[in-house]
Amino acid sequence: MVALVQTARFEGKAAVVTGGSRGIGAAVARRLAGEGAAVAIGYRGNKEAADALVAELASDGGRATAVRADAADPEQTRALIEQAVTEFGRLDVLVSCAGIEHFDALEKITPADFDRVFGVNTRGQLFAAQHAAAHMREGGRIVLTSSVSAARAVFGHTLYASSKAAVESMVLNLSAELGQKGITINAIAPGGTATDMAAEHGASYLHPELVGKMSMSEWAGIQVALKRLAEPSEVAAGYAFLASDDAAYMTGRTLQVDGGMF
Ligand SMILES: NC(=O)c1ccc[n+]([C@@H]2O[C@H](COP(=O)([O-])OP(=O)(O)OC[C@H]3O[C@@H](n4cnc5c(N)ncnc54)[C@H](OP(=O)(O)O)[C@@H]3O)[C@@H](O)[C@H]2O)c1
Numbered sequence: 001m002v003a004l005v006q007t008a009r010f011e012g013k014a015a016v017v018t019g020g021s022r023g024i025g026a027a028v029a030r031r032l033a034g035e036g037a038a039v040a041i042g043y044r045g046n047k048e049a050a051d052a053l054v055a056e057l058a059s060d061g062g063r064a065t066a067v068r069a070d071a072a073d074p075e076q077t078r079a080l081i082e083q084a085v086t087e088f089g090r091l092d093v094l095v096s097c098a099g100i101e102h103f104d105a106l107e108k109i110t111p112a113d114f115d116r117v118f119g120v121n122t123r124g125q126l127f128a129a130q131h132a133a134a135h136m137r138e139g140g141r142i143v144l145t146s147s148v149s150a151a152r153a154v155f156g157h158t159l160y161a162s163s164k165a166a167v168e169s170m171v172l173n174l175s176a177e178l179g180q181k182g183i184t185i186n187a188i189a190p191g192g193t194a195t196d197m198a199a200e201h202g203a204s205y206l207h208p209e210l211v212g213k214m215s216m217s218e219w220a221g222i223q224v225a226l227k228r229l230a231e232p233s234e235v236a237a238g239y240a241f242l243a244s245d246d247a248a249y250m251t252g253r254t255l256q257v258d259g260g261m262f
Pocket of ligand 1 (some may be wrong): 146
């Protein structure tokens with residue numbers, strides 16, 4: 001008989017989750033809090049959802065707080081992290097989930113589009129790592145967010161995909177520096193996951209000849225080994241692994257949690 005193990009890998013630890021008000025980030029906050037972490041949830045505009053999540057975690061016996069912090073502004077991210085350290089007295093884990101989608105053809109991309117997408121998805125994640133690492137001791141864990149899109153060719157997806165590909169190089173290079181302090185840094189590359197982002201942009205992933213002929217779920221039924229999109233909680237399990245001591249000897253890597261996309 002297999003014994004059931006109830007894990008509490010983050011008991012006594014404190015975490016910051018950017019983009020924690022909805023989607024994958026909210027599922028990560030639930031997972032970390034469920035395993036004992038005190039969690040500071042960063043959000044951009046969705047105060048109601050962030051406050052509701054804090055209330056939910058508190059009613060389940062967890063400790064959480066919500067802080068408005070636009071990931072495009074490193075000073076706001078610094079304030080989010082400093083507030084977590086002030087409230088919880090320490091910082092063990094950063095999970096950076098804040099991200100924005102973009103689809104457009106080359107001739108329509110503007111410098112402002114480039115700055116907006118890279119400002120959140122790439123620059124925002126670099127400075128989140130910088131500010132978090134400044135407060136971490138040996139054993140600190142940083143998990144950033146890439147995407148399976150980083151290594152796929154999709155019409156009109158150049159800005160988003162390249163903003164995420166840069167993150168995979170970022171964690172690889174930062175692993176050398178942060179390893180000197182005993183801090184690990186990795187990324188998760190989610191596949192298609194059932195969130196607001198997927199609902200809003202999923203159809204754009206289809207080849208132009210398939211648009212209108214197939215839903216995102218039907219597409220996943222063909223292109224994904226497990227034949228469906230992920231639930232946010234399934235992707236959150238990957239983040240929790242990289243944030244835990246189970247991944248103590250893993251750094252600089254990007255872990256794909258994609259249901260076997262081909
Ligand atoms: N869903 C997928 O299929 C998929 C696949 C691969 C990678 N990803 C990546 O996974 C991450 C989470 O995606 P998701 O699907 O959960 O997205 P989502 O449902 O659109 O939720 C996005 C979250 O990020 C926050 N956010 C967006 N821009 C922000 C900013 N400038 N500053 C601070 N917070 C910001 C949002 O806050 P507000 O609620 O306050 O707006 C929200 O909490 C993103 O990095 C995304 O690129 C998603």
